[in-house]
Amino acid sequence: MGTFIQLVIDGLSTGSIYAALALAIVLVNQATGLINFAQGGMAVLSAYIAWALNGFGVPILPAILAAIVASFLLGAIIERYLIRRFEQGDPDTAVVVTIGLLTLITGFCAWVWTYNNRLFPSLFPLETIKVAGAVISVRSLGTIIVIVVTMLLLQALFLGTKLGLALRAVAINPASAAFSGINVGRSLMTGWGLAAVLGAVAGVLVAPQLTLTPGMMDSALVYALAACILGGLSSPIGVVVAAWLIGVLENLAAVYIPFIGHDLKIAVPFILIFVVLIVRPQGLFGRKAVVRV
Amino acid sequence: MTLLELADVRAFYGRVQVLEGVSLTVPDGGAVGILGANGAGKTTTLRAVSGTVRSTGTIRFDGKDLRGLRPDQVAALGIAHVPEGRGTLADLTVRENLRVGAYRRKDAKGVRADVDYCLELFPQLQDRIRSTGSALSGGEQQMLAIARAIMSKPRLLLLDEASLGLAPSTAKAVYQAIGRLRSESGIAMVVVEQNANLAFTLVDSAIVLETGRSVLTGSTAELKGMDEIRRAYLGG
Numbered sequence: 070m071g072t073f074i075q076l077v078i079d080g081l082s083t084g085s086i087y088a089a090l091a092l093a094i095v096l097v098n099q100a101t102g103l104i105n106f107a108q109g110g111m112a113v114l115s116a117y118i119a120w121a122l123n124g125f126g127v128p129i130l131p132a133i134l135a136a137i138v139a140s141f142l143l144g145a146i147i148e149r150y151l152i153r154r155f156e157q158g159d160p161d162t163a164v165v166v167t168i169g170l171l172t173l174i175t176g177f178c179a180w181v182w183t184y185n186n187r188l189f190p191s192l193f194p195l196e197t198i199k200v201a202g203a204v205i206s207v208r209s210l211g212t213i214i215v216i217v218v219t220m221l222l223l224q225a226l227f228l229g230t231k232l233g234l235a236l237r238a239v240a241i242n243p244a245s246a247a248f249s250g251i252n253v254g255r256s257l258m259t260g261w262g263l264a265a266v267l268g269a270v271a272g273v274l275v276a277p278q279l280t281l282t283p284g285m286m287d288s289a290l291v292y293a294l295a296a297c298i299l300g301g302l303s304s305p306i307g308v309v310v311a312a313w314l315i316g317v318l319e320n321l322a323a324v325y326i327p328f329i330g331h332d333l334k335i336a337v338p339f340i341l342i343f344v345v346l347i348v349r350p351q352g353l354f355g356r357k358a359v360v361r362v
Numbered sequence: 363m364t365l366l367e368l369a370d371v372r373a374f375y376g377r378v379q380v381l382e383g384v385s386l387t388v389p390d391g392g393a394v395g396i397l398g399a400n401g402a403g404k405t406t407t408l409r410a411v412s413g414t415v416r417s418t419g420t421i422r423f424d425g426k427d428l429r430g431l432r433p434d435q436v437a438a439l440g441i442a443h444v445p446e447g448r449g450t451l452a453d454l455t456v457r458e459n460l461r462v463g464a465y466r467r468k469d470a471k472g473v474r475a476d477v478d479y480c481l482e483l484f485p486q487l488q489d490r491i492r493s494t495g496s497a498l499s500g501g502e503q504q505m506l507a508i509a510r511a512i513m514s515k516p517r518l519l520l521l522d523e524a525s526l527g528l529a530p531s532t533a534k535a536v537y538q539a540i541g542r543l544r545s546e547s548g549i550a551m552v553v554v555e556q557n558a559n560l561a562f563t564l565v566d567s568a569i570v571l572e573t574g575r576s577v578l579t580g581s582t583a584e585l586k587g588m589d590e591i592r593r594a595y596l597g598g
Binding site for chain 1: 412414437438443444452453454458461466510511513
């Protein structure tokens, strides 16, 4: 029983990292209608900024806060001066641009900081507590709490604020949004900036666990995209629950299903996606598009 | 007092010139129709006002030059554009669509009162308040588009082909509601409409466009009396 609880908590913690990245992808999608494949790369860059500031003697928490502010500005600038040129065109072109951006940012990080693994200080104490026979790290619990709070804030942003409403309106129909007095350009920049902030949160959560490298978020991005499809791109709560489900199930499958083990556990989310999409094409929590004809 | 003034307006889609000299004036509280065949430039004239096409010439609203302003800046001055095709925010509910319309407003009490007013003006929307825009019928989407415009508390409403694709009875109901809105609120209107019979129930005067130029202007009564107008637009 102790092993089971421990696997579940660790799975939730790992799933929380996928969730942070998935929330960033949802935010960009809700604000612009695009899938941003560069989100993982932007998260890595944010973590490097925090790490570099920490190396210059800035305490870790202020360093992370500064990286978050820098990430917001970077996200807004990328939207304004790169993505906007492609937003009115074919969506496929914009997606390819974000893939190119991922390659560019990863290459930039490697050029500046090399591919060497860097130790990133943990935000949480490295202590453990015992619950029902399971040894649970405080870091795992802290990661889970950060993601729950982030998810609730994002849900509140979309459903309870004028800014969230404007972001959604602009993504659906920029012309109509503008006719209602919404500054479309500013909304798009804000959406990308906020998504970059979420990416930064994911980056600083994952870096202490995996050590900091330019490719640190590559597999997390795959899991995050899986969570987006599984949970439904229109639902922040949905993608978080899906990310947790993926984290927990792959942990359990690796230990309790012998032929899967740790080598094949990456297949778990995709088997899950296959099953769920047959039953609910809009994802577990996504809203089914209803169009009256 | 003149609220909107267009003089010798020319408009372009890229390098293609679509308007070649359109002039019209809308008095405060007045309603002016724009008639013309397909491709005459009716929709483009509205787009020139709301800042969605490049234009030259004079476009003034309440004395302010509108040229060079973005659509959201034009909206902020008190001009609401109900575009051709309705521009429904498909994934938002009816209530959220109305909230988007009131995006720039700070008077929460006034916004609530205007939501009630819109739902009274278009009772069909009351029953669909939690439905998404995409689930509405064409008539309901048109009503929602007009209601969203009302929510911005405009001084001028630009109405583009409000009857397009609607059953005659629905189109008539929509125009009756707009007429009621006009008499109760005093909002000035520019009405683009293929169905001149419907437009003449609402407007005080109209201009006729041909290949991007205003060629005729007059009061509703004067235009109704002209043979060429009767033959071309009134079915007789």
